[in-house]
Amino acid sequence: MARLVLGGLCALLASVVALTIPRVLGWLVNTVLTGEGAASAVWLGVAIVALLGAFEALLIWLRRVFVISPTAGIETSLRLNLFRHLQQLPVAFHDRWGSGQLLSRSMGDLSLLRRWMAFGSIMLVVSSLTVIAGLAFMFSSSWILALIYLAGAIPITIRAFKFRTVFRDASRLSQDQAGDLATTVEEAVHGIRVIKAFGRGREALDGFHAQAQKLRDTEIHKARTLAGFMALVVALPEVTLGLGLFTGLWLTADGQLLVGDLAAFFATAAFLAGHVEGIGMLLGMTLTTKTALDRHYEVIDSPATITSPDHPRVPENPAGHLVMRDVSFTYPDAPGAANVVDGLDLEVRPGETMALVGGTGSGKSTLLHLVPRLYEATGGAVELDGLDVREYDVEALRTAIAVAFEDSILFSSSVRENVLLGARPQPGRTADDQLAEALDVAQAQFVHDLPDGVETLIGEEGLSLSGGQRQRLALARAIAAKPRLLVLDDPLSALDVRTEEAVTARLRSVLEGTSTLIVAHRPSTVMLADRVALMEHGRIKDVGTHSELLARSAHYRFVIAAGDEPPSVEEVLDTEDTATEGDPA
Numbered sequence: 001m002a003r004l005v006l007g008g009l010c011a012l013l014a015s016v017v018a019l020t021i022p023r024v025l026g027w028l029v030n031t032v033l034t035g036e037g038a039a040s041a042v043w044l045g046v047a048i049v050a051l052l053g054a055f056e057a058l059l060i061w062l063r064r065v066f067v068i069s070p071t072a073g074i075e076t077s078l079r080l081n082l083f084r085h086l087q088q089l090p091v092a093f094h095d096r097w098g099s100g101q102l103l104s105r106s107m108g109d110l111s112l113l114r115r116w117m118a119f120g121s122i123m124l125v126v127s128s129l130t131v132i133a134g135l136a137f138m139f140s141s142s143w144i145l146a147l148i149y150l151a152g153a154i155p156i157t158i159r160a161f162k163f164r165t166v167f168r169d170a171s172r173l174s175q176d177q178a179g180d181l182a183t184t185v186e187e188a189v190h191g192i193r194v195i196k197a198f199g200r201g202r203e204a205l206d207g208f209h210a211q212a213q214k215l216r217d218t219e220i221h222k223a224r225t226l227a228g229f230m231a232l233v234v235a236l237p238e239v240t241l242g243l244g245l246f247t248g249l250w251l252t253a254d255g256q257l258l259v260g261d262l263a264a265f266f267a268t269a270a271f272l273a274g275h276v277e278g279i280g281m282l283l284g285m286t287l288t289t290k291t292a293l294d295r296h297y298e299v300i301d302s303p304a305t306i307t308s309p310d311h312p313r314v315p316e317n318p319a320g321h322l323v324m325r326d327v328s329f330t331y332p333d334a335p336g337a338a339n340v341v342d343g344l345d346l347e348v349r350p351g352e353t354m355a356l357v358g359g360t361g362s363g364k365s366t367l368l369h370l371v372p373r374l375y376e377a378t379g380g381a382v383e384l385d386g387l388d389v390r391e392y393d394v395e396a397l398r399t400a401i402a403v404a405f406e407d408s409i410l411f412s413s414s415v416r417e418n419v420l421l422g423a424r425p426q427p428g429r430t431a432d433d434q435l436a437e438a439l440d441v442a443q444a445q446f447v448h449d450l451p452d453g454v455e456t457l458i459g460e461e462g463l464s465l466s467g468g469q470r471q472r473l474a475l476a477r478a479i480a481a482k483p484r485l486l487v488l489d490d491p492l493s494a495l496d497v498r499t500e501e502a503v504t505a506r507l508r509s510v511l512e513g514t515s516t517l518i519v520a521h522r523p524s525t526v527m528l529a530d531r532v533a534l535m536e537h538g539r540i541k542d543v544g545t546h547s548e549l550l551a552r553s554a555h556y557r558f559v560i561a562a563g564d565e566p567p568s569v570e571e572v573l574d575t576e577d578t579a580t581e582g583d584p585a
């Protein structure tokens with residue numbers, strides 16, 4: 001803060017110095033050129049002006065030096081704060097917001113703020129004070145000329161009110177459109193294979209072009225609004241100055257005004273012209289920064305709804321016992337829609353592996369998200385080891401549960417960092433031991449053949465892996481976390497039959513003793529489970545062993561696509577949801 005104040009003082013002093021130069025000029029004209037002073041005073045005057053100019057340049061340089069570090073620091077800490085908040089915001093928030101909007105808010109908007117703090121705010125204050133001081137000088141030279149000059153401020157002030165509203169709205173629109181455009185670029189780059197494979201490059205380009213065109217139109221509208229206002233800000237003082245010149249010459253000829261005072265008046269007015277124009281530009285910059293700041297605080301003010309309680313509790317017997325009682329859930333961005341999870345009851349006993357089987361869209365993945373509170377159940381209770389998940393410290397809860405999602409997300413870092421993402425130090429074991437075990441269980445030995453082994457950079461900026469390879473690393477990551485409860489969303493779906501067999505064999509030994517809830521579409525995955533829960537329309541319709549369910553549930557036979565006999569047409573029709581959502585796995 002002290003450096004910011006020093007920077008402001010330097011800028012102010014630089015303006016005072018610059019304002020002094022016309023005074024010196026006035027003195028030179030009044031004393032030397034009119035023959036009242038010695039010729040040597042010319043050299044003195046020139047030297048003073050040169051020194052003042054050099055001093056002004058030094059102060060401007062110092063202003064930059066003082067403000068760079070604190071403003072860059074503020075920008076970084078705001079960005080950090082935003083990133084931290086984004087991590088705390090619920091998944092439902094991220095479902096609603098386009099990634100480009102968040103990107104533009106954390107990058108472009110905050111850069112605007114830094115530039116405004118480092119330059120705009122200081123220069124706005126300095127220019128305003130300079131104009132006030134300059135006007136005082138002008139009044140001291142000639143109050144009549146100063147009043148004529150000042151008359152131009154009245155229409156400018158009136159116009160400024162309208163400009164403020166129009167320019168602010170245009171700024172907001174252009175920043176939002178830039179965010180949407182960033183989302184489009186992000187999606188197009190992310191989905192480049194699909195776009196190319198379907199030969200839709202032309203359409204993607206057309207869509208982008210239309211959006212870019214809209215942004216261009218907004219930018220032009222914004223620039224025109226600013227240009228219109230600036231034309232007034234620049235032209236009116238010139239007009240009033242012309243009137244002033246006419247009056248000034250008449251006053252001088254009449255002997256009411258000294259030539260030196262006239263010269264000082266116009267030198268000050270010429271100097272102020274730059275500052276008056278600057279204030280117009282800075283006003284535009286301030287409005288743009290204000291909208292950028294509004295956009296920033298829209299995210300910061302979004303409440304992190306999934307938080308730890310004031311007094312989190314710790315379970316007495318942490319064994320991985322999951323109980324769901326009458327659980328319901330609706331997606332927040334689909335209000336009024338039917339519950340995706342609808343009065344569901346389910347128990348996974350300590351050490352048990354429970355398979356979750358159901359048709360497409362029956363709500364399996366959604367249910368898994370409720371366990372580590374990625375979404376909050378809208379009704380009923382999810383309990384882990386006798387405590388409602390809302391009673392836990394959120395971080396402690398998520399440390400106790402490890403999840404492997406359906407789409408295996410990997411980060412741009414090494415295999416080691418990706419796999420050990422959720423791993424905690426374990427007594428008597430090194431990180432290498434944990435890594436080796438997890439890779440072995442997930443049958444991910446292929447990583448040793450990568451160019452740098454487990455240090456190979458993967459993810460978006462590194463080596464691309466196949467779907468099955470990614471899935472095995474995501475599984476290894478969940479295993480390495482050594483959780484009390486393992487939550488797996490169809491973790492073997494992308495594997496070939498042989499690899500699946502190998503992973504299943506190794507996984508069985510790991511799952512023994514670890515409570516697991518695993519979404520399964522294939523009989524081979526179901527084989528890992530002690531019991532199977534059949535999910536339909538957001539409810540658990542039946543629980544039993546694989547063979548029990550095969551024997552008594554046509555719907556189960558349909559969704560699991562297993563059994564000696566394929567299901568009959570009547571059986572399929574009996575399963576109600578086949579026409580709308582069922583899709584044999």
Ligand SMILES: Nc1ncnc2c1ncn2[C@@H]1O[C@H](COP(=O)(O)OP(=O)(O)OP(=O)(O)O)[C@@H](O)[C@H]1O
Pocket residue numbers: 095331333334340358359360361362363364365366367406
């Ligand atoms: N983020 C979301 N916002 C709104 N609705 C969603 C969201 N995610 C899923 N849904 C809806 O919730 C329902 C259940 O989806 P879910 O992914 O849980 O099904 P699933 O049983 O896991 O299906 P699958 O076996 O195909 O993975 C679907 O109708 C889906 O459209």
